[in-house]
Amino acid sequence: MTETLTLGFSPCPNDTFLFYALVHGIVPLPGLQRPPLLADVESLNSLVRNSCLAISKISCHALGHMRRDYALLTSGAALGRGCGPLLVARRDFDPAALASGRIAIPGNLTTASLLLRLWQPNCHNLIVLPFESIVPAICAGQVDAGLIIHEARFTYAQHNLIELVDLGCWWQELTGLPLPLGAIVAQRQLGNAKVSAIEKAITASVLYAQRNPGAPTAYIRQHAQELDIEAIEQHIALYVNDFTLDLGEEGLAAIEELLGRAAQAELIPPQEGPLLMRTDGE
Template sequence: MSNPLSLGYSPCPNDTFIFYALVHGKLAGAPKVRERLEDVETLNQLARRGALDLTKISYHALGHLRHEYALLRSGGALGRGCGPLLVSSRPCDIEELRTTCIAIPGELTTANLLLQLHGEGFSRTRAMPFDRIMPAVAAGEFAAGVIIHESRFTYRQHGLHQVLDLGQWWELETGCPIPLGGILARRSLGAGLIGRIDAALKASVDYAFAHPDEPRAYIREHARELDDEVTDSHIQLYVNAFSRDLGDEGIAAVEQLFSRAEARGLIPPCDLPLFVSAG
């Protein structure tokens, strides 16, 4: 393919760590890509408009896009102990928040989907960029907010209190790891090219693990949190064996999320397979 593929991902350390080798031409024979770095909800909306060939996506968004995009096995964010947190400006019980307005990092984020799957859900939410949620809650603009990414390491610095660890709730409820975000490819790219892309993503993850210091300048260039300790903690939490390959356990977690969301009417049903098979 002569033209590079458009590839969207976030400026968060886990993504810049994973994609460093691919976008910097470190992998022989890998498809050429042109990166676009945006926050996760912007990527969700771009995918909804079909604006990207490849993209990091919230699994919630994938639930709405399964007819146009297929899931890749490598490059995503899925694990244990890494879910979104519901935080407030004062200690409170979750039931106190059912009728208040809660800040969320986007309508199509998995964070919002997990929030809506908890109990009867939450009827009043307001979407805003994830990095604005903690200051807004601390300032009293919202009673609570759902925080993601590196915010889970820094919310106490804003004087905030954890009300609920949505990831921990999910793990206890289902026994599955938390499917936060995956990598999608347009189904129209075809099985052959999609297979090459998936192999290149796995190789990019392997390269980052083998050369952990090499991507550091690129990560620091884009990180919203410049503290190296926070950056390293972020990568250690969100980049793991599931980032190399979802495997049976990861796939089961995604299917469990979609099954529960479909049953609640939060995403539409889809009869297409998650993956495009070369066979």
């Protein structure tokens, strides 16, 4: 009997783009449960932390808490350059007041919140909001500033907000590495053969979408928070890249660097054991 594989990913355009062929049966994966669970990444982080999904998108920050039970997959990740979370505020906000300001974050386990803590450890008044609520909360004066991710990167200026820092640029200047935002993980208990099959299926799904970019459009727009087609296309172009097909040595180094810095700052537990299901030489 084929084992049922539960799958979770976010409704963001890069995820619906890359998983389209897999969830619609164009790329086969025996045992995959359909439909998948679509939820914001912080909800997925919590579900994975409680071992509720066999395969899932999670924040790279969250991986630092879960690597014992979940293996990092080499396909499906969101890494890149110039793609980091932005800290934005109203035009009348004084950046000197940031340390005491109310800052909205899209979840405690998001990579965005980890980057903020690494960049500015003195920011303690952090308020968790759903990512789609952060821009409205800033505009309404409910918070002083906010970390924006996903499509909001491309639309915040329409709300008369200004950028205080691009944490992706800060990371790249600090490390010279691409910024690891999110990744796909699978339960280690599935075993090497099954995890390898999952990786190959995700790679094939990404390739299908890249070769047939119009095919996923309706599915993407069905789930996107921002329906402007230009913003959707910018989002996909930014977050679906060579690292999505294969992390490679540089992608893996970037994730290890992020988790190493986070562990050194005591923001995640000490990091032990391999990230991948298999290690070199196996």
